[in-house]
Amino acid sequence: MLNRRELIKRLTIADSNARGELNKWKDSEHPDPSSFAESIYRYVIYKFLLDDETELTPTHDLNELAKQSVVKAGKLNPNETTLLDASKHCGAASSFMTKKVLLFMSLSEYFGFQYPPYNTADIETTDMLAEIILKKCW
Amino acid sequence: MESTTIKTLHETVLKCRLVFFDIVHELPYEGPCRFGKGKELEREFDEMINNEAFKGVQMGINFNLPENVEMLEPKRYINHTENWRISEEEMEKLCVGSEETDVYLVSTTGRTGEMIVEFAQMVKKPVIFVGNDYGATINTSAMLARGIETYSMLSWDQFKKTLRVLRARKALANTRVLCVSRFGHDYSLHDSNDSFISLDKVTEVLGTKFRFANLHEVIDQIQEIDPTTNYTTPGRQQLNINADDMVKVNAVIDDLMNNADPCVMERENMIPSVKMYQLVQKLLGANECNAFTANCPDACSTCRINKERFTFCISHSLNNEQGIPSACEYDIAAVVSKAALQAMSGTASYMGNTAVLTLPDGTLTEDGFVQHFSKDHVGPEKWDALRGTPNVIMTQHSVGNRKMKGFDEEDARFSVRPFAYSGFGVTMRRDWDKDAGQVITMCRFSPNCDKILISKGTLTGGFGYEMDNCTHGALFQVADTQKFYDAQIQVGNHVPFVYGDYYDEMVQLAKILGLEVLAC
Numbered sequence: 001m002l003n004r005r006e007l008i009k010r011l012t013i014a015d016s017n018a019r020g021e022l023n024k025w026k027d028s029e030h031p032d033p034s035s036f037a038e039s040i041y042r043y044v045i046y047k048f049l050l051d052d053e054t055e056l057t058p059t060h061d062l063n064e065l066a067k068q069s070v071v072k073a074g075k076l077n078p079n080e081t082t083l084l085d086a087s088k089h090c091g092a093a094s095s096f097m098t099k100k101v102l103l104f105m106s107l108s109e110y111f112g113f114q115y116p117p118y119n120t121a122d123i124e125t126t127d128m129l130a131e132i133i134l135k136k137c138w
Numbered sequence: 139m140e141s142t143t144i145k146t147l148h149e150t151v152l153k154c155r156l157v158f159f160d161i162v163h164e165l166p167y168e169g170p171c172r173f174g175k176g177k178e179l180e181r182e183f184d185e186m187i188n189n190e191a192f193k194g195v196q197m198g199i200n201f202n203l204p205e206n207v208e209m210l211e212p213k214r215y216i217n218h219t220e221n222w223r224i225s226e227e228e229m230e231k232l233c234v235g236s237e238e239t240d241v242y243l244v245s246t247t248g249r250t251g252e253m254i255v256e257f258a259q260m261v262k263k264p265v266i267f268v269g270n271d272y273g274a275t276i277n278t279s280a281m282l283a284r285g286i287e288t289y290s291m292l293s294w295d296q297f298k299k300t301l302r303v304l305r306a307r308k309a310l311a312n313t314r315v316l317c318v319s320r321f322g323h324d325y326s327l328h329d330s331n332d333s334f335i336s337l338d339k340v341t342e343v344l345g346t347k348f349r350f351a352n353l354h355e356v357i358d359q360i361q362e363i364d365p366t367t368n369y370t371t372p373g374r375q376q377l378n379i380n381a382d383d384m385v386k387v388n389a390v391i392d393d394l395m396n397n398a399d400p401c402v403m404e405r406e407n408m409i410p411s412v413k414m415y416q417l418v419q420k421l422l423g424a425n426e427c428n429a430f431t432a433n434c435p436d437a438c439s440t441c442r443i444n445k446e447r448f449t450f451c452i453s454h455s456l457n458n459e460q461g462i463p464s465a466c467e468y469d470i471a472a473v474v475s476k477a478a479l480q481a482m483s484g485t486a487s488y489m490g491n492t493a494v495l496t497l498p499d500g501t502l503t504e505d506g507f508v509q510h511f512s513k514d515h516v517g518p519e520k521w522d523a524l525r526g527t528p529n530v531i532m533t534q535h536s537v538g539n540r541k542m543k544g545f546d547e548e549d550a551r552f553s554v555r556p557f558a559y560s561g562f563g564v565t566m567r568r569d570w571d572k573d574a575g576q577v578i579t580m581c582r583f584s585p586n587c588d589k590i591l592i593s594k595g596t597l598t599g600g601f602g603y604e605m606d607n608c609t610h611g612a613l614f615q616v617a618d619t620q621k622f623y624d625a626q627i628q629v630g631n632h633v634p635f636v637y638g639d640y641y642d643e644m645v646q647l648a649k650i651l652g653l654e655v656l657a658c
Binding site: 063094097098100101102104105106109117119120121122 | 177178180182183185186187189190191192193194
């Protein structure tokens, strides 16, 4: 288990790597869809702190990845929910839903697009997410 | 008079509707019930979370729906905020379609309890609270305390069971029993006087309805004559067997003769009983019924059965194979018990005289106090094997069927033999030995329709496969025959069973119906 200082360091590195995946496409005029999708997948893996997981279940399903991320957060430090994007809804939202929603929000902020909030639940995979971003931003 | 299609219990569909209640915060702030940072306090975050939760609940429900449960178009109260105003207009929109909804499934992202309770009070339908730990206990207890029929559970498995139970309750309310009677109509005086004392009470408790046909009028109609010339109803158009019916009768006989292993009856001796079966189908259709019983002993004593050379046995077997609960001896309690079991299992059931053979310590009761009418039917080898085998019970009538494992399953091995020693009366016998080890579930309603015996056992074999008459039966073990007997003397003789373990569901059904459970 990481202490708070170690956890912040771990999060900073992961965030930097995630952002690096997106920065690759900053000046691209026509991103290759397949490579872009792979970058979005890598971005999600970094954001969900799954990059050093040796037994990661191979999936592009966002719910599954978010659930694995919740498990990972528990391993890293179950007391640091604020740092690890665990559930912060006063009602009945689970941590994996919170992770997924925050992921969308950070991507829409980075790429500067608005996604109608009531459709985000229909985005089920990292590939779908990549396809939507490409349509919105290029 | 045209007959209509029989709507079997199996076709009963429980219609459910999801109603989801959102909560959205209008303003970004933290406090005792709201926490987070940055984006997490934005309204958009809540909207997305609500959408994720709504979709997640829908996916879970759709993945876990049992057979014959249908989800109607979901409804959603969007944008309820922490200003706590409840829109009457929006609430009324949620209620649209309540008349076609059997059960509401409600879920929420939180803090909407007052709306959920109010909604349940508006629609006056059973409610299942789906998902989330605290919300379930808060809202379920709140609704139960207000007299609202509410369910909540700890797993999808329990969710499925509850839906199966509620569907079974609906199927029981959709059951309409055609009762062929000679004398009074609530129960038989000379036969199953352990059946329901008051059918009005049964309708009140279960919703099951009853329709009646006069025995003599029915027997008249197996004659292939002008249907307006029956002795008991001169001038009235009846449903007599005709040439078209005889095509169907012969097709049924062909099936039985070609597939039985063996069929020891001559076609000529099979025709009257199968004609009666065909007539029963027409009567069921014309009376819009989906369950059946007829009064064998009262019919027997008219001597018309002997004269016409038929019995009702094959009608019961073939009815049961089609999902039409059908029981011997005007035992309406057995018919309704079969309906409950079949509604739960989606398979055919079996019924017969049910008697304890061995005590929990393995003693075979042979001291002369109990006369074992069926000792000769069981056969010496199997009878001897009972000694020392604890908790054995038999259920015996020659009304086996081929569909105990499911209506769409392959036919089980069966034989066809006569009921009467003079060669008439078609009976179907199932080879119970082949299914030894099969778990079974039993039930029987009490005469006052206020109690129900529910039991579970394991089939150990059968008897009478190669005999004539009412000699066919099944043997099975239960946990404790003394307990079974103590319960049985409160409910009666015929205790029907189905294949499979539906014990928990039957107990839940009984509780929902307000019945005292005699668990054994």
